[in-house]
Amino acid sequence: MFTLHHSPFSVASQKVRLALAEKQLEWSDRIVDLLAGEHCSEAFRRLNGRAEVPVLEHNGLALTESWFICEYLDEAFPQYPLMPVAPAHRYAARQWNHWIDRELHHASGIVTWAVLARPLLLQQHPEAVSALLQAIPDESVRAWRRSVLEHGLDAPELKDCIERHRAFFMRMEAQLADTHAWLAGPACSLADLAALPYVMRAEHVGLGGLMTFEAHPNLRSWYMRMLTRPSMQPSFVRYLDPELQALMTKLVVAAHPKLEQLMRQAG
Ligand SMILES: N[C@@H](CCC(=O)N[C@@H](CS)C(=O)NCC(=O)O)C(=O)O
Incomplete structure (x- = not known):
């Protein structure tokens, strides 16, 4: 279907x-x-x-x-509704996604590229990589990818990406400290589902230091609750490939000292 x-x-x-x-x-x-x-x-x-x-x-x-x-x-498909009922909560859910689209999505993509995609692309023939970049329709995306490909984690774009993650996690912590549960309304909603992939990605590329247990206890508690939802298996766990995970771990370990330095500088 x-x-x-x-x-x-x-x-x-x-x-x-x-x-x-x-x-x-x-x-x-x-x-x-x-x-x-x-x-x-x-x-x-x-x-x-x-x-x-x-x-x-x-x-x-x-x-x-x-x-x-x-x-x-x-x-x-009205079963298991994902949007809250109250207009104020529906507004809040949309606002969370708007923040994600406007402030975080791009930043998450750049860090992912720098930590994971770049080392893999550098193993390919430069002409193949150049053709790959050339095929991307959006000129601004082509530009940051060229920059990240050339400079890696030293690319000037990285500092702003770290700041955006830090600001987003602080905003999440403030909201969750207020409600002790969810981002928009009394139950898990589309707002929480929209945020989860970015929190997971940050953790998986080595930005977990921007959401410490000490400074972000409510975000950490939300994250743990989200990870235990039954939807995680069919939507995420099922697609994990142990060999690829091992390779990604190596890449994250290699990037970690520089990322730590960037996080410290930004903090
Ligand atoms: N606003 C779009 C963003 C979609 C998007 O950026 N997708 C990324 C993957 S997360 C993509 O396809 N990137 C193409 C590329 O890597 O060149 C949405 O929410 O669907």
């Missing part, structure tokens, strides 16, 4: 997979290999001209933009 074009590593894809799993909807996978540039192919760009995952095909529609896809699912 649903065909999800996505990548196991994409935070925007994780958001949609979490929503599908929370609503107990099943989907079939079309894995898009981002490092091979599959999302820039003509066939994929017919589905999404912006050359981005996820795309959810349903009833002849090709839905793009992760938040809009999640809202569509929530409206079309």
Whole structure:
């Protein structure tokens, strides 16, 4: 019934997979290999001209933009509602996603590229990497990727990315300290599902030091509760590959001293 074009590593894809799993909807996978540039192919760009995952095909529609896809699912399939009921809480949920889209998504992508994608791309033939970059439709994305490819964690973009993560986690901590539970309203909502992939990503690339147990106890408690939700298995754990995890761990360990330094400088 649903065909999800996505990548196991994409935070925007994780958001949609979490929503599908929370609503107990099943989907079939079309894995898009981002490092091979599959999302820039003509066939994929017919589905999404912006050359981005996820795309959810349903009833002849090709839905793009992760938040809009999640809202569509929530409206079309009312079981296990994801949006809060009260208008103020619905507003809050949308505001969280807006902050994520405007302030965090880009920053998360840059750190991911610097820590994980860059070392893998540097092992490829430079002409292949150059063709990969050239195929990206958005000039500003091409520009930061070139910069990160050239300078790694010394790229000037990194400092701002760390700051954005720090500010976002402080905002989450303040909200969760207030409610002791969820980001928008009395139950786990789309706001929490939207934030989780970015918190996981930060932890997995080595930015966990920006959300310490001491300074962010409520965020840490929320994170633990989120990780134990049954939706984690079908949306995330199922896609983990032990060999790839081992390689990623090596890359994160290699990046750690520099990231630590950047986090200290920013703090
Ligand atoms: N606003 C979009 C962002 C989608 C997006 O940026 N997807 C990333 C993966 S998380 C992507 O496909 N990037 C293409 C690339 O790596 O070139 C959404 O929420 O769906």
